[in-house]
Amino acid sequence: MADLRTPNLPASARRVATGKLRYGWTTGTCSAAAAKAAALLLRDGDPPAEVVVPLPKGDRRPTFGVERCERDGDAAVAVVVKDAGDDPDVTHGAHLTARVALTETPGIVLRGGEGVGTVTRPGLGLEVGGPAINKGPRAQITAAVSEVFDLDEVGVEVMISVPGGEKMGRRTSNPRLGILGGISILGTTGIVRPFSTAAWRASVGQAIDVMDAQGAKTVVLTTGGRTEKAARKLLPELPEVCFVEVGDFTGYALKRAAKLEFERCVFVGMAGKLAKLAAGIMMTHWTRSKVDPLFLAEVTREAGGDAALAAEVAASNTGRHAWELWEGAGLHAASDLLCAKVADNLGAYIDGALVVDCAIVDFEGARLAGASPGARGRLAVEALA
Incomplete structure (x- = not known):
């Protein structure tokens, strides 16, 4: 299990900007x-x-x-x-x-x-x-x-x-x-406050409160527009209110959902954010955390990749680059393993208060590239075809 941590918000979320930025x-x-x-x-x-x-x-x-x-x-x-x-x-x-x-x-x-x-x-x-x-x-x-x-x-x-x-x-x-x-x-x-991510954080909490008021028991966290569109196709039985673009505030959203006694969370994302979450980083803002290629190289080896592929991944520039190397080598098990690690970490972060599943989609949001074991069989994979 990774060492779970939530880096502080960027300064723009915590104080009024100074210098050239106008409030x-x-x-x-x-x-x-x-x-x-x-x-x-x-x-x-x-x-x-x-x-x-x-x-x-x-x-x-x-x-x-x-x-x-x-x-x-x-x-x-x-x-x-x-x-x-x-x-x-x-x-x-x-x-x-x-x-x-x-x-x-x-x-x-x-x-x-x-x-x-x-x-x-x-x-x-x-x-x-x-x-x-x-x-x-x-x-x-x-x-x-x-x-x-x-x-x-x-x-x-x-x-x-x-x-x-x-x-x-x-x-x-x-x-x-x-x-x-x-x-x-x-x-x-x-x-x-200029470029404040605090507003986004607040909107995430508000969205989860609305879900709760509607009686929803499943929250679907996505990282952006394409992943949300894919998530809706993968989970067509859920109403629109259950989906929220969580951005960088995964840890905050999970704590909120756990406090409100939701039962299940499904996280749908792409390689970059998932690489951070799999490594135990719960606040994924680019200024607060980086993708660790050495961690992804270890995932490569655990998934059955050979030493040469692991070395390429260790030298990769981004989470996307590492994922493309997996895809190019046909190592789809690495994407599944990445999702399993994310699901485990997110579940541990809230002490098992919710059942957590995870899915990864390609960078067009057009194909399911991997999923945690609990997500298999629950997702309408054919809907993305």
């Missing part, structure tokens, strides 16, 4: 800024050119330019354009729009308009049928509006919309989570 603002912060701008127009009669809003944590109060602010009958509408900084965010440039109207009942009511997703499944901590505006942004919007109106005395309705949000939402994990028709209004700190 940005969440959809929640931008929505709060738009809501405050519209509220100020209702109160003062003049559209503000900029607004200052509180963040969920700390004393910082950033200033936002207001793209547009105008009356809409008895209501007011304001727009703040999201700047995601140097983070590769699909919502960068989105026009977060708030329509604010006064009501007779004191307090605040939040609604979702065009481009804000609707929650259709439990497990997200939001009302099914309601807008995908998370708890943090709800509090942030409320705090921003309360700086304009005393909500104990005045009633306010805020509708958040995002033109083009439906198209943006299709490029996120929202459809898988049952959030349909747009993006989510998100943010726990109000700040987008």
